[in-house]
Amino acid sequence: MSPSPIHTITFGRAAPGLAVRDxxxxxxxxxxxxxxxxxxxxxxxxxxMVLKKDAAEIHLSQNRNHVAATINVFHMFVDDVAALYELCEAAGVRVVKSLKDKDYGQRAFVLADPDGNRIDIGERI
Structure with missing residues (x-):
C-alpha cells in the first residue's frame, strides 16, 4: 500500500467561523x-465578515437563530494574556472562566462574545 498523499500536504493557519445573531x-x-x-x-x-488582528482571523456569519454552544468554540494565543484579561474586565466583557495558570503550560481565560460564543484565550508559560 502506498503512502497517502496527505502526508505531503502542509496545513496553514486555520480561521474559526462564528455564527452571530447581529x-x-x-x-x-x-x-x-x-x-x-x-x-x-x-x-x-x-x-x-472577515476580521483580522495581527496573525489572527475570525469569520463572522449572520444567523438570527444562532444559539451559543456550551463549550469553547476556539482557542486564540496572545502574547500578554494578563493585559488582555484586564482590558476585557474593564470593558465589561462576560468572563466565563477567570485567568488561571493551567497544568498544561498555559495561562488562560475564557470569555463570551455578545452572542455567547465562548473563546479560550491564552499564552504559553
Missing amino acids: IQAAFTFYSEVLGFQKVFENGNPVGF
Missing part, C-alpha cells in the same frame, strides 16, 4: 474590545 453588533465587539479590523464583507445586507 453581525454589526459582533463587529463592534471584536473591533472595539479586541482590536480586530474588518478586511472583507459580503452581502446586502452584510451577512459575512
